[in-house]
Structure formats: structure tokens, C-alpha cells
Amino acid sequence: MAKEHSFDITAEIDKQQLKDAYEQAKKVITNRWDFKGIPCEFTYNEKAKVITLISSNDSKVEAMFDSLVSEVIKRNISSKGIKETSRDTVGGGNTKITVSINDVLSKEDAKAIVKKIKDLGLKVKSSIRGEEVRVVGKSIDDLQTAMQALREADMDIPLNFINMK
Numbered sequence: 001m002a003k004e005h006s007f008d009i010t011a012e013i014d015k016q017q018l019k020d021a022y023e024q025a026k027k028v029i030t031n032r033w034d035f036k037g038i039p040c041e042f043t044y045n046e047k048a049k050v051i052t053l054i055s056s057n058d059s060k061v062e063a064m065f066d067s068l069v070s071e072v073i074k075r076n077i078s079s080k081g082i083k084e085t086s087r088d089t090v091g092g093g094n095t096k097i098t099v100s101i102n103d104v105l106s107k108e109d110a111k112a113i114v115k116k117i118k119d120l121g122l123k124v125k126s127s128i129r130g131e132e133v134r135v136v137g138k139s140i141d142d143l144q145t146a147m148q149a150l151r152e153a154d155m156d157i158p159l160n161f162i163n164m165k
Helices: 015-031 058-074 107-120 140-152
Strands: 005-010 040-045 050-055 082-090 094-101 124-129 132-137 160-162
Touching (some): 015 040, 015 058, 058 082, 058 094, 107 124, 107 132, 124 140, 132 140
Antiparallel strands (some): 005 132, 005 160, 124 132
């Protein structure tokens, strides 16, 4: 049995699952009867981490966004990983929603995670390592308690717990 146990906290999103969710949402919307003959456009820019949705009015583009969120959740990706960043009116009276993909743990988020773990009063140590937080402790129960507390905390980022050793 190991002296110390650890796990890492990241905000990574499974990119293939996200791409599959995007493709499925696109397929669902194009097959819906209320979208027949109505312009609806999905674009996914992997490098910029942006999904763009364009349709004829607010309610249609909102339905497209809801479909995307639904498909993301079906694939066990946190809905906190995608956020609507802007809603604009574009040419021809169409509405455009820009959705950003949030899969990076910022310094501020990492500091907030470390603070939450310290506030629990458990016998664990947490340290920031680039875009992840490493939590180390002698008791697996303490590590699991920290995981559960972070899952229940209202953070604006998707949290993934990996490398449990």
C-alpha cells in the first residue's frame, strides 16, 4: 500500500465527445419539422474553441443552443464547459450565438480550488501545477471527501478528477 495517495483536478473536456455532441445536435436540429425551410447554421472551430449557431430568429437559435447543451450532457460532459459568450443580430435579420468552450483551469480557478480544499480542514495538501491542481494525502477517505466537496461547490468550470493513485 502506498504511503501517500493523490489525484489531479483539471478542467479538460473530452474533445471527441464534444465533437460527437456537436454533430448529433446538428443532425437533430436539421431533422426537426419546425426547422424545415429555415436557415440554420452550425460551425465548430476547434482551434479557437468556439461553436457558432445562426438561425432566423431568437427562438430558433435558442433551440439550437438547447439541443447542443442536451447532447453535451448526454455524453457526460459538464454543461459548464460550454458558455454562451455573445448573441448578435447578423445580416438578413438572423440571430447568431457564439458559444465558447471552457476547458482550461485558470490561475484564479486553481487558487479558488486550493482555498476550498484548505477550508475543509482535511489532512491533505494541494498544489497548483500549471493547468491542474494536485491533491495529496495519506487517507483515501480524505481525498474522496475533498472530491465530493468540490463536486458540490458551485464552480463555473467543469472539474475532472484524474490520476487517482
